[in-house]
Amino acid sequence: MTISATRLALPLPWGGLVYPTLIQRGKTRVLIDCGHSSKASRAALLKALKGKAPDLLIITHAHQDHYGGLPALLDAYPDLPVYAARCAQPYYEDQQRTVMQHHAHLKAFSQRMSLNEAISQQVLSGFEKIANSGCGTPLARLLDDGDHLDIDGIELRVHHHPRHHHHHLVLQLPQSGQLITGDNIFATHLTPPQVRFGDDGKRIADLPLLLESLQKLADIGGHALPSHGEELPDVRSVALSSKAAYERTAERVRKAMATHQNAPKLEELLSQVFGKVPVDFIGLRLGFLLGYADWVGAGENYR
């Protein structure tokens, strides 16, 4: 029996698309991710499923455009089992506390870094909406790196590829040579590294692990089905060129740091490396900047 993996195209409120993947073998169907929390995305998801319940939902990571369809999906199919990474459990089972704890750490961090009012506001916006989005659910199984699933003949290998989110999963379909890569790799742009804090509220270095994840993708190889943008028939070459692109920009951070006797304020480093950044993009750019600072060994100044 043949196995097919198809990307479902769902709209995003800020334009563009997000692609959950539907894997089918005979009557068995496994859905990977479930789109954005917007009404339009949820309606498009239910339409694409054509009234037939999937047998399983696996979520790559707890971002709004990947788990946002959960309430609609569970309304339509209350018995649907949901799997996610073991370290993602608090995001689904204790969503409000987990999201607001991150928000509190981010707020304290922006105060430590003396970020100006406009930047702090942008960086700290939107968390309450996410915390109360109702996208939580008990998980039927917690997945670990190296797990091997067999769902009625559909084989899936589980890979933990952290740092776009520390619990991000990649799913490999060895029978078809395909890889469902979530937000780890894209055809035309680099994935932003996560800004993450430990329980003590100190920022954890993330980009080094993201680059390791890209190397792991290159080593697995195959045809990638990313959550945004074009499919990648040769994931290895894109993973290696993305890794090189991160390293090139990190070099600019190294050079910028070398022009200062003492570590500059985060805002100063931001404009030195990226020039004038429109306020809407500051959160994204800061994520990259902190990642690069970690990669070149300057991250200790921005914990």
Ligand SMILES: [Zn+2]
């Ligand atoms: Zn995404």
